[in-house]
Amino acid sequence: xxxxxxxxxxxxxFTLGYYGPIDPVRAVxxxxxxxxTRYAEVKKALGLxxxxxxxxxxxxxxxxxxxWGQSLAAFGGTASDRAVSEGRGAGYSGTSTSVREMVLGxxxxxxxxxxxxxxxxxxxxxxxxxxxxxxxxxxxxxAIVTSSIVASSIPAYVIGPVLLIIFVLKIPVFKTVGGxxxxxxxxxxxPAIVLATGPMLVIVRQTRAGIVEVLGKDFVRTARxxxxxxxxxxxxxxxxxxxxxxxxxxxxxxxxLLTGSLFVEQIFNIPGIGKLAIQTxxxxxxxxxxxxxxxxxxxxxxxxxxxxxxxxxLDPRVTYD
Amino acid sequence: MTEEVSAQHELFAMPEQRxxxxxxxxxxxxxxxxxxxxxxxxxxxxxxxxxxxxSPYDYTQQxxxxxxxxxxxDHWLGTDGLGRDMLTxxxxxxxxxxxxxxxVTIGTTVLxxxxxxxxAFLGGWVDALVMRLAxxxxxxxxxxxxxxxxxxxxxxxxELQLQLQExxxxxxxxxxxxxxxxLVIFGSLxxxxxxxxxxxxxxxxxxxxxxxxIEAERALGASNWTIILSHLVPNSLGPLIVSITVGFxxxxxxxxxxxxxxxxxxxxxxxxxxxxxxNLGQWRFNPHLVVMPGVVLAIVVLGFNFLGDxxxxxxxxxxxxx
Numbered sequence: 001x002x003x004x005x006x007x008x009x010x011x012x013x014f015t016l017g018y019y020g021p022i023d024p025v026r027a028v029x030x031x032x033x034x035x036x037t038r039y040a041e042v043k044k045a046l047g048l049x050x051x052x053x054x055x056x057x058x059x060x061x062x063x064x065x066x067x068w069g070q071s072l073a074a075f076g077g078t079a080s081d082r083a084v085s086e087g088r089g090a091g092y093s094g095t096s097t098s099v100r101e102m103v104l105g106x107x108x109x110x111x112x113x114x115x116x117x118x119x120x121x122x123x124x125x126x127x128x129x130x131x132x133x134x135x136x137x138x139x140x141x142x143a144i145v146t147s148s149i150v151a152s153s154i155p156a157y158v159i160g161p162v163l164l165i166i167f168v169l170k171i172p173v174f175k176t177v178g179g180x181x182x183x184x185x186x187x188x189x190x191p192a193i194v195l196a197t198g199p200m201l202v203i204v205r206q207t208r209a210g211i212v213e214v215l216g217k218d219f220v221r222t223a224r225x226x227x228x229x230x231x232x233x234x235x236x237x238x239x240x241x242x243x244x245x246x247x248x249x250x251x252x253x254x255x256x257l258l259t260g261s262l263f264v265e266q267i268f269n270i271p272g273i274g275k276l277a278i279q280t281x282x283x284x285x286x287x288x289x290x291x292x293x294x295x296x297x298x299x300x301x302x303x304x305x306x307x308x309x310x311x312x313x314l315d316p317r318v319t320y321d
Numbered sequence: 322m323t324e325e326v327s328a329q330h331e332l333f334a335m336p337e338q339r340x341x342x343x344x345x346x347x348x349x350x351x352x353x354x355x356x357x358x359x360x361x362x363x364x365x366x367x368x369x370x371x372x373x374x375x376s377p378y379d380y381t382q383q384x385x386x387x388x389x390x391x392x393x394x395d396h397w398l399g400t401d402g403l404g405r406d407m408l409t410x411x412x413x414x415x416x417x418x419x420x421x422x423x424x425v426t427i428g429t430t431v432l433x434x435x436x437x438x439x440x441a442f443l444g445g446w447v448d449a450l451v452m453r454l455a456x457x458x459x460x461x462x463x464x465x466x467x468x469x470x471x472x473x474x475x476x477x478x479x480e481l482q483l484q485l486q487e488x489x490x491x492x493x494x495x496x497x498x499x500x501x502x503x504l505v506i507f508g509s510l511x512x513x514x515x516x517x518x519x520x521x522x523x524x525x526x527x528x529x530x531x532x533x534x535i536e537a538e539r540a541l542g543a544s545n546w547t548i549i550l551s552h553l554v555p556n557s558l559g560p561l562i563v564s565i566t567v568g569f570x571x572x573x574x575x576x577x578x579x580x581x582x583x584x585x586x587x588x589x590x591x592x593x594x595x596x597x598x599x600n601l602g603q604w605r606f607n608p609h610l611v612v613m614p615g616v617v618l619a620i621v622v623l624g625f626n627f628l629g630d631x632x633x634x635x636x637x638x639x640x641x642x643x
Contacts, residue, residue: 005456005460009460009461013469016473020473021477146354149623149626149627150623153619153622153623154618154619154622155574155619157578157594157598158615161597161604161608161611161612161615165604168605259462259465263578266581266582277465281465281468281472281584282583293461293465293466297460297461300460300461301460
C-alpha cells in the first residue's frame with residue numbers, strides 16, 4: 001500500500017527532473033559548458049550518460065539505501081557558488097552537500113516553526129471552539145466562526161506582510177524580523193502565528209461540533225446535577241469526549257504545517273525545508289528538490305495511514321480489511 | 322377515491338410544492354455572507370471582461386518619473402516600482418485570476434466527473450486505477466508538484482512554440498509571452514487538483530446506488546439511463562456545485578501562490594500573487610504596494626469561500642451544520 005505509492009511518486013519526480021528545463025551539467029559548469037570535453041566529463045561524473053531506466057533504478061537504490069544522493073553543489077563549479085551565495089547546506093550555515101543532511105538540517109527549523117504553530121493552535125483554536133459551542137448561535141459564536149473562516153481563507157503571503165506592517169511599522173513590537181535565530185527568539189513568534197492561521201478553521205469547527213454534540217448528553221447532565229461548576233463540566237467531561245476527532249485531525253494538521261510552511265518561510269526568510277525547495281527548484285539543483293518533494297510525500301502518506309489507523313483504534317466501529 | 326384524497330388535501334392544507342432549487346435559492350438569499358460572495362463573483366466577472374476599458378493606462382505601461390507613488394487623482398491606487406498604475410494592474414490581475422479559475426475549474430470538473438463516474442460504473446481495474454492515481458496525486462505536496470510541473474513544461478511549451486514558428490511561421494506571442502504562463506498554469510493546476518472531484522463523484526454514485534429509492538426504481542423496471550439521468554445526476558449535482566465553487570476560489574488562490582513563488586505568471590504579466598512578491602522587497606517603505614493586491618486577493622478568495630459555504634447549506638440540507 002505504502003511502498004508502491006512511494007515508488008510511483010519517485011518515478012514521477014524523477015521523470016520531471018530528467019526532462020527538467022535546467023541541464024544539470026550546465027548548472028554545474030556555468031559559462032564553461034560549451035567546452036565539449038569538460039561537458040562530457042561532468043556528464044559522466046553525474047552519471048547522466050546512462051539510459052533513463054538505469055538512472056532511475058540507480059536513483060531508487062540510493063534513496064532506499066538511506067543515502068539520498070548529492071547536491072549538484074558537490075560537483076563544484078557554478079552550482080556550488082550559487083549554493084554558497086544562497087546560504088544553502090545542512091542546518092543554517094552548514095556546507096554539507098549530502099541531500100539527506102541538507103533536507104534533515106532544514107527540517108529541524110521547519111519542525112520548530114510548526115511546533116510553535118501547533119502550540120498556538122491548541123491554545124487558541126480549541127479555546128475559541130469551546131467558547132463558540134458554549135455560546136452556540138449567539139453573536140459570539142458567529143463572530144468566532146466567521147473570523148476563523150477569514151483567518152484560514154487568506155493565504156499566508158497576505159497575512160504575513162499585513163502583520164509585518166502592523167507590528168513592525170505601526171506598533172513597533174518587533175524590531176528585527178526575518179531570518180531564524182533559534183526556536184526561542186522573538187523572530188519565531190510572527191511566522192508561527194501566520195503559519196497557525198491556516199489550519200485554524202478546521203480545529204475551531206471540529207472542537208465546536210464535538211462540544212455541541214455532547215451538550216445535551218446524559219453524562220453532562222449528571223455532571224451538572226452533582227454540582228460541578230460549569231467550567232469543570234466543560235473541561236473534564238465535554239472536552240475529553242469532543243477531543244477525539246480533533247486529536248485525529250492533528251496529524252493531518254501537522255503534515256499540512258510541515259509541507260505548507262514554504263510561504264511563511266519565503267516571507268520571513270526562514271531557511272526551512274520549503275525555502276530549500278523553492279531555492280533548489282529555481283537554481284536547477286534537482287537532486288535536492290526531488291529529495292524535498294519525496295520526503296514531504298513520505299510525510300503525507302505516513303500521516304494519512306497513521307490517521308486512518310488511529311481513527312480505527314479510537315472508534316471500534318471503523319474496520320479495515 | 323380521488324375525492325377522498327383531495328378532501329384530505331384541503332384538510333391538511335398542504336403547502337404549495339417547491340423544488341429543491343427554489344428552496345436552495347431562498348436559503349441562499351437569506352445568507353448575507355453568501356450574498357457577499359455572489360456580489361464578489363459578479364464583480365470579478367465584470368472587471369475581468371471590461372477591466373482594460375475601465376482605466377486609461379495599459380498594465381505594462383511604465384512611467385519612470387512617477388515610481389512608488391501613493392494614491393493620487395491620476396493614479397487612484399498609486400504606482401509601483403516601475404511606475405505602472407497599480408489599479409490597472411489589479412484590474413488586469415482580476416482577468417488572470419478569473420481565466421485561471423474558469424479554465425482550471427472546467428478542466429478539473431471534466432476530468433473528475435469522467436474519471437470518477439468511470440471508476441464507479443465500470444468498477445474492477447478501472448476503479449482501482451483511478452483511485453490509485455488519486456492516491457498518488459494526493460501524496461504529493463500539491464504546490465510543489467504544480468511548481469515542478471509548470472517549471473518543466475514552460476520550457477517544453479516554449480520550445481514547441483519556437484518550432485511552430487520556424488516551420489510554419491506562426492507567431493502566437495508577438496513579444497509578450499504571458500499566454501505561455503497561462504497555458505502552463507492551466508495544465509499544471511488541472512493535473513494537481515482533479516482528484517477531489519473524482520473522489521466526490523465516485524463516492525456520490527456508489528452511495529446513491531445502494532439507496533432504497535434507486536432499488537425501488539430498479540424493481541419497477543427502469544433502465545440504467547433513466548436511473549442515471551433522473552436520479553443519480555440531480556442528486557449528486559448539489560455537492561458537485563459546491564465543490565466547483567470552492568474549487569474556483571482554490572484555483573485562483575493556487576495561481577496566486579505559484580505566481581508569488583515566481584513559477585506562475587511572469588512579469589510583465591499581471592497577477593495578484595506576482596504583484597505581492599514583486600513589491601514585498603519594499604514593504605517597509607511602500608507598504609501600500611504589498612497590501613493592495615493582497616487585500617483584493619483576500620476579498621475574492623473569501624467571497625468564493627462564503628459562497629461555497631452558503632451553497633453547501635442551501636443545496637445539501639442533510640449535512641447542514643447545527
